Amino acid sequence: MKTSPPSSSIEDYVKVIYSFTEWQDKPITSSQLAQxxxxxxxxxxxxxxxxxxxxLVDHQPYSAITLTADGVRLALLMVRRHRLIETFLVQELGYRWDEVHDEAELLEHAVSDTFIERMAAKLGNPVRDPHGDPIPAADGSVLMPTAYRMNELDDxxxxxxTRISxxxxxxxxxxxxxxxxxxxxxxxxxxxxxxxxLVVRIGPGPGGREVDLAEEVASALWVHSEVAHAGCSVEAR
Incomplete structure (x- = not known):
């Protein structure tokens, strides 16, 4: 008996659960998911x-929600679709980076796997999207950079x-x-x-310009340290 593909709602849920925990260890709650x-x-x-x-998930009443291995595999598939589409819209169609999310939300459910892989090849198989989020490879592996929120860094x-929310x-x-x-x-x-x-200098060396960043802005920026270059590979199992 042929198994029917997951609905777009299911795809959206697992993608949001995965994305919430991608850059932090804290799992998502039901109220956060609803928001x-x-x-x-x-x-x-x-x-x-x-x-x-x-x-697709593990969950007990009044506790956080975590993806199972099958849930992670489906989430990575959808994250790959979403971020490749965002990249295509910016690089090939001239969209601004603040315009692409909603378009990608619509298109990611409509296109075929063949379309996605041909798009990836056309783009040169990019490893990150316009906001710096890693694009999972076709085999489900993800290269995560070593990065920290700017507002948590020492003077x-x-x-x-390396990443902008x-x-x-x-x-x-x-x-x-x-x-x-x-x-x-x-x-x-x-x-x-x-x-x-938070006061930061943007640009290399003494020629950079000083900028004051509000907490909301600084917390949306992630910095890849020049001291730690190695990323870690995460794979769905």
């Missing part, structure tokens, strides 16, 4: 039960911006206007008094 998907808590509870019945830390399109537009982009060299100078903005 990210823009649905009611009751809808999340019903879907999580369905996901558990299908062997004097240097490195390069795409949760807030308005923040992405602000960063574009300030010419703060992936791979920009940064140095953490320190904080303004009384819990003020």
């Amino acid at each position: 990210r998907l823009g649905v009611a808590n009751s809808s999340v509870s019903e879907m999580v039960r369905k996901l558990k019945d299908q062997g 004097g830390h240097t490195g390069r911006i 795409d949760e807030n399109p308005e923040l992405l537009r602000y960063l574009a206007a300030e010419e703060i982009d992936l791979d920009a060299a940064i140095e953490v100078i320190g904080r303004r008094p009384f819990g003020g903005a």
Whole structure:
């Protein structure tokens, strides 16, 4: 008997669960999942039960939600689709990086596996999307850079911006206007008094420019340390 493919809702749920934990160890809760998907808590509870019945998540009442090995495999498939489409929209169709998320949400469910793999080949099999998030390989492996939130770095830390959270399109537009982009060299100078903005130098050496970053901005930027270059490979099993 042929197994029917998962619904787009199931694909969205496992992708969001995976993405939430990609850059942190803390698992997602039902209320956080509802907030990210823009649905009611009751809808999340019903879907999580369905996901558990299908062997895609582990979940006990009032506890966090974690993906099983099968759930991770499906999530990586959808993350690969989403991020390749985002990359294609920026590189080939001239979209801005703050415009691509919603378009990719629609297209990722509609195109075939063949289309995705031909798109990947056309793009040169990129390893990250326009926001710096890693693009899983076709075999499910992911190369995660060694990176830290900018707002958690000590004064004097240097490195390069390796990831920018795409949760807030308005923040992405602000960063574009300030010419703060992936791979920009940064140095953490320190904080303004009384819990003020984080002061960083953007650009290499003394020729860089000092910028004050609010907490929301600094927490959306991830820095790859120039001291630690090695990434780690994560694979679905």
